[in-house]
Amino acid sequence: MTNRAHILLWTDSSAAYLDAIKAAGLADRVAVDTLPRKEKPSAEQLARTEALMAGAMPPGILPAMPKLRWAQAMTAGVEGWLALPDLPPGLTLTCARGTHTESMPENIIGALFFVAKPYLASVENQKQGKWVHTVAQPLTGKTLGILGLGAIGQEVARIAAALGMRVIGTRRRPAPMANVAQVLPADRADEVLAQADFLLLLLPATPQTDNFINAQRLARMKPTAWLLNFGRGHLIKDDDLIAAVTAKKIAGALLDVYRQEPLPAEHPFWKTEGIIVLPHIGGPHPQRDRFVARLFVDNLARFLDGVPLKEVVDRAAGY
Secondary structure (H helix, E strand, C coil): CCCCEEEEEECCCCHHHHHHHHHCCCHHHEEEEEECCCCCCCHHHHHHCCEEEECCCCCCCHHHCCCCCEEEECCCCCHHHHCCCCCCCCCEEECCCCCCCCHHHHHHHHHHHHHHCCHHHHHHHHHCCCCCCCCCCCCCCCEEEEECCCHHHHHHHHHHHHCCCEEEEECCCCCCCCCCCEEECHHHHHHHHHHCCEEEECCCCCCCCCCCECHHHHCCCCCCCEEEECCCHHHECHHHHHHHHHCCCCCEEEECCCCCCCCCCCCHHHHCCCEEECCCCCCCCCCHHHHHHHHHHHHHHHHHHCCCCCCECCCCCCC
């Protein structure tokens, strides 16, 4: 046991990760501690942990792990980790980027159909026994603008292109990609806003993206355009969005992420006509632990072999 690397799985659902470690043939190379989220690591666990997998991380834990060299976040977004006042500067932090590529694109495409088609109005009319003939608006021929053409954005683009949509978007390092008519750098996002019939936000939460969608940028959108946010709540200046939707400067907004979650009952998003509130359903998947476990064991094998890890967080960029 002394030559095994000590790993701490700080999660309420460790079975998928233990199974993945075994299936990858790594069980004999590691000593694994499992710990429910409501509990804190013991002094012995803190002292021996060399690699950690966890969700949110409270202050005071990481500096108390003298042997810790690698931490795997269970989420793609790591703004909580990067906000820690005591995040060790030499710690390698990896995120779960790419593990939402099955669930989130489906939910985003579902959102596009929901806002473009008269399904909700039909359900409300059914409650009143009213037959109201409505012509559904096509997605074919419409422009989908995606701010943040990462793994999720590229999969959304593939499906949207198959539906006959024109896809444009931004990427930090722009380069031609399949199913996207135009890939622009982040500083040309306003061009995407002006062309989009549907604007999809998939940006991370960084100081540069905080309040990115404000009154000035909303004014550049078409009055018939819909805003869909599946990125981070901090991307939107809430009051400006409410004002734009209320004044019909854009057609509406469908939101899945918020500055505070759960969204407080008193928040005006709940009652603003034209804003649709989803309870952060974009990323969760019944087998999501299996997807994260696949990435984790890949990185664990790399960690044990001393080779570069995947999805290493760029602290300067914020993701």
